[in-house]
Amino acid sequence: MPQNATPAGGDAAPADTVIAFEGAEKRFPSKEGAPVTALKGLDLSVASGEMVAIVGQTGCGKSTAFNLLLGLYEPTSGRVTVAGCNPYAQFQDLKGRIAVVFQDDRLLPWRTAEQNVALGLEYQGLGKSERLEIARTWLGRLGLEGRESAYPHQLSGGMRQRVGIARCFALNPDIILCDESFSRLDELTAERLRGEFVNLVKDEGKTGVFITHSIEEALSIGDRVVVFRAPGHVAAEFTIPAGLESAELGSYRQRIREAMATAP
Numbered sequence: 001m002p003q004n005a006t007p008a009g010g011d012a013a014p015a016d017t018v019i020a021f022e023g024a025e026k027r028f029p030s031k032e033g034a035p036v037t038a039l040k041g042l043d044l045s046v047a048s049g050e051m052v053a054i055v056g057q058t059g060c061g062k063s064t065a066f067n068l069l070l071g072l073y074e075p076t077s078g079r080v081t082v083a084g085c086n087p088y089a090q091f092q093d094l095k096g097r098i099a100v101v102f103q104d105d106r107l108l109p110w111r112t113a114e115q116n117v118a119l120g121l122e123y124q125g126l127g128k129s130e131r132l133e134i135a136r137t138w139l140g141r142l143g144l145e146g147r148e149s150a151y152p153h154q155l156s157g158g159m160r161q162r163v164g165i166a167r168c169f170a171l172n173p174d175i176i177l178c179d180e181s182f183s184r185l186d187e188l189t190a191e192r193l194r195g196e197f198v199n200l201v202k203d204e205g206k207t208g209v210f211i212t213h214s215i216e217e218a219l220s221i222g223d224r225v226v227v228f229r230a231p232g233h234v235a236a237e238f239t240i241p242a243g244l245e246s247a248e249l250g251s252y253r254q255r256i257r258e259a260m261a262t263a264p
């Protein structure tokens with residue numbers, strides 16, 4: 001168990017907590033003098049198997065929170081833990097346990113679809129035949145059977161994002177982080193892919209955090225929708241029951257909109 005597995009304040013987090021921000025604050029130096037406060041008193045925990053959508057207006061701190069989870073920054077104060085580890089100090093311990101689906105597909109153009117999916121497995125030390133078999137299985141699950149040998153430029157944007165998702169699941173991570181993953185796709189493709197993605201996350205028992213500007217996307221993806229407001233803190237949270245009628249969905253939509261808009 002890593003040294004920082006027990007949260008600050010001495011209270012043990014619930015046993016199934018996978019991600020925790022505890023009083024997390026992040027300030028950036030600025031040329032103008034006063035530092036920019038991107039996160040202030042951020043408290044948020046995500047349980048194992050949960051899919052949390054974080055929504056908020058531009059500049060409210062979503063990307064900063066995301067980057068803290070990826071261990072790209074250290075919080076200025078407070079604490080961030082992922083699977084019991086400090087993602088900044090224990091970056092190596094989390095290798096292979098977190099996978100990210102970015103806004104752009106980030107595929108290597110000189111590699112075929114299956115070679116792109118197999119890349120992370122190569123870094124994990126798997127043999128060629130095993131990694132290609134896993135890559136083909138995941139491409140098949142993402143509806144890309146027959147496209148294994150295609151290069152990224154031969155695929156549509158939706159297909160490329162499917163390859164990116166296959167690459168993510170092929171690593172068999174515990175945690176999947178998504179940053180505006182479907183925002184560059186047309187509405188219908190994005191809608192279809194969102195549904196498939198959520199089913200995969202659930203079927204595979206992963207824990208997910210999905211960052212988005214879109215209330216609709218947050219509602220269709222999250223078991224829980226967390227509304228951020230600047231400077232980066234949780235303004236409101238909504239647990240979204242499955243199978244809501246459209247009138248009930250409309251009520252959640254309105255409440256989320258109000259929470260995003262209200263002045264701090």
Ligand SMILES: Nc1ncnc2c1ncn2[C@@H]1O[C@H](COP(=O)(O)OP(=O)(O)OP(=O)(O)O)[C@@H](O)[C@H]1O
Pocket residue numbers: 028029030036037038056057058059060061062063064065213
């Ligand atoms: N590296 C940095 N240096 C200085 N200021 C930063 C840095 N990164 C973020 N900020 C500032 O922190 C605040 C939060 O930014 P952040 O990018 O986290 O918001 P966001 O909610 O992700 O915005 P968007 O939705 O537009 O991507 C903003 O005021 C931003 O200008």
